[in-house]
Amino acid sequence: MLLQILLGAGAGVSAGIVTGLTPGVHINLIAGILLAAATSKPDILDIMPLEALGAFIVSMAVTHTFMDFIPSTFLGVPDSGTELSVLPAHRLSLRGFGNHAVFLSLIGSFLSLLATLALLPFLAYAIPPLYEVIKPRIGALILALSFFMIAADFRGGRTLFVFAFSGILGLFALNLPSLEEPLLPLLSGLFGTSVITESLFKNSKLREQKRETLPVSGQMTAKPVLAAFLAGCLTSIMPGLGSAQGAAFVSRFFSSREEKTEKSDWPYLITVGGINTVNFVVSIVTLAVIGKARNGAIVAVRDLFEFAGSGISPSLAVLFACAALVAGSVSVLIGMHLSRFFSRMVSKVPYRMMNLGLIGLISFIVGIMSGASGILVLITSTSLGIIASELNVARQHLMGCLLVPVMLFFLV
Numbered sequence: 001m002l003l004q005i006l007l008g009a010g011a012g013v014s015a016g017i018v019t020g021l022t023p024g025v026h027i028n029l030i031a032g033i034l035l036a037a038a039t040s041k042p043d044i045l046d047i048m049p050l051e052a053l054g055a056f057i058v059s060m061a062v063t064h065t066f067m068d069f070i071p072s073t074f075l076g077v078p079d080s081g082t083e084l085s086v087l088p089a090h091r092l093s094l095r096g097f098g099n100h101a102v103f104l105s106l107i108g109s110f111l112s113l114l115a116t117l118a119l120l121p122f123l124a125y126a127i128p129p130l131y132e133v134i135k136p137r138i139g140a141l142i143l144a145l146s147f148f149m150i151a152a153d154f155r156g157g158r159t160l161f162v163f164a165f166s167g168i169l170g171l172f173a174l175n176l177p178s179l180e181e182p183l184l185p186l187l188s189g190l191f192g193t194s195v196i197t198e199s200l201f202k203n204s205k206l207r208e209q210k211r212e213t214l215p216v217s218g219q220m221t222a223k224p225v226l227a228a229f230l231a232g233c234l235t236s237i238m239p240g241l242g243s244a245q246g247a248a249f250v251s252r253f254f255s256s257r258e259e260k261t262e263k264s265d266w267p268y269l270i271t272v273g274g275i276n277t278v279n280f281v282v283s284i285v286t287l288a289v290i291g292k293a294r295n296g297a298i299v300a301v302r303d304l305f306e307f308a309g310s311g312i313s314p315s316l317a318v319l320f321a322c323a324a325l326v327a328g329s330v331s332v333l334i335g336m337h338l339s340r341f342f343s344r345m346v347s348k349v350p351y352r353m354m355n356l357g358l359i360g361l362i363s364f365i366v367g368i369m370s371g372a373s374g375i376l377v378l379i380t381s382t383s384l385g386i387i388a389s390e391l392n393v394a395r396q397h398l399m400g401c402l403l404v405p406v407m408l409f410f411l412v
Contacts, residue, residue: 008052009323012059013330019060020067021338027064031057036298039307050308051319054301058284058320059327061297062113065276069105073098073347074209075196077360086387088265090195093343096210102339103213104266105273108334111221112274113230116281117321123285124314125235131237131290137168138238139410140370148404149396158391162384166190166397167404169381171395172407180375183367185378193362193378194385196355211317213336216266224270231271232278235295236286246275270366283325 019027038053047181048056073089092101116123134141231246283295292313293299301320305311316396348356366374381401387399 002053002077004049005055005319005323007324008048008054008056009059010324012056012061012323013063013327015056016060016063016327017334017338019072020064021342022288027057031297031300032062032348034110035303038304050310051316053304053321054316054320057297058323061280061295062277062324062327063331065280066109066328066335067338068276069102069273070342073101073105073339076353089268092265092269096208098209098343099211099339100213100334101265101269102365104216104269106332106335106372107156107216107221108224108270108273109153109227109277110328111225111270112232112278112309113281113324113328115132115225115229115300116232116278117325119217119229120281120321123282124317127237127286127289129209131292134238139407141238142403142407142410146400146407153394153397155393158393159397161389161399162388162393163397163400163404165384165400166388167239167400169377169384170365170401170405171408173377173381173401176373179370179377181369181374182377185370185374186381186401188366188383189363189378189383190401191395193382194389196358197382197387198389200352200355200385202380209340209349211340216270220263220267221270225274228271228274229278233282235275237278246279250391252277256311267324276326281321284312284317284320288312300302320383374377 015030016027019030034053034057069089073093089098089101089105092098146163149162153159170186173179173186174180179185233244259378280295280297283293283298286292286294287298287302293302302312307318363375363378370377385395385398388395
């Protein structure tokens with residue numbers, strides 16, 4: 001069985017590379033297909049045991065959290081949880097430091113993974129009582145989080161306008177009966193095609209990317225990794241909150257109205273790089289100790305074991321933690337090589353043509369996955385993202401598209 005588990009983990013790393021580098025292909029889609037295949041054809045479980053399938057999903061998900069910053073950096077196409085990193089990472093890539101932006105996110109992912117794994121015994125002990133305290137106060141906590149985000153970067157009615165209208169758009173998209181995969185057009189427009197469209201209008205050009213990365217001190221990584229750990233833990237425990245909302249919250253600690261320096265975005269990219277990784281690993285713990293799955297891939301793991309008549313025991317959680325460590329160790333080594341290869345390929349394509357192609361690709365994926373309603377949401381969210389930029393309002397206020405619906409769900 002050990003060999004099968006290792007093979008499952010290795011296959012998961014390969015799948016995570018594909019999903020991370022391919023805009024629109026998410027781990028939840030692959031995990032859902034695997035779950036449907038295993039439950040409809042139980043003979044699959046005779047070939048690959050449950051533990052190996054679980055290791056595959058865990059390794060795929062962890063690898064994905066390492067790789068998804070590569071297209072976000074060079075193409076400006078966000079994946080779930082990386083929306084707010086698009087502008088800082090894209091800004092570095094326009095100056096020729098795209099590989100360094102990916103390097104920062106890889107550092108954040110790997111160091112946050114190590115910190116989380118080291119603290120797993122503490123988390124297993126602390127999460128059950130903490131969840132009982134948080135559970136009845138979720139709506140109020142999200143309201144306080146929203147107020148804090150707005151107050152910390154308040155720029156008059158512009159800020160309220162962007163937050164409120166993104167919230168209204170989120171309510172519309174998430175409650176539109178004919179709209180499949182509502183987050184795809186919603187987040188792609190607010191944080192993806194809006195950035196790409198602005199680049200077209202401003203005639204931005206992608207410089208040749210430097211292969212070398214710049215030195216990063218241990219002191220610079222300590223605070224961002226701690227922030228990633230805390231935000232990842234919070235979002236994995238609280239229903240309705242995801243990595244994107246966690247990133248929106250911690251972004252306040254790394255933003256300033258002062259003139260930005262060359263290194264201003266570095267701590268933030270390290271933090272956002274780690275949040276998704278922490279969120280997924282802690283979700284394994286929450287499933288084991290409180291029986292709650294806060295992640296689509298973890299839901300698939302839970303359903304697989306429930307189909308087989310078993311649950312996620314502490315020993316299985318340890319096994320999956322080991323699979324996460326192996327996947328993260330491999331991914332941090334492969335990630336920089338893939339980043340340099342990706343940047344060379346991107347540099348050979350005329351930037352304007354590439355941006356037009358990306359808008360076409362995103363529109364095509366949205367049309368296939370979400371239909372005509374999705375295209376309508378994509379156009380609307382793209383327009384709102386451009387308006388926010390023109391009003392000089394920080395993009396984290398566009399996260400009202402998720403914060404407002406979740407807050408109303410728990411308060412009303």
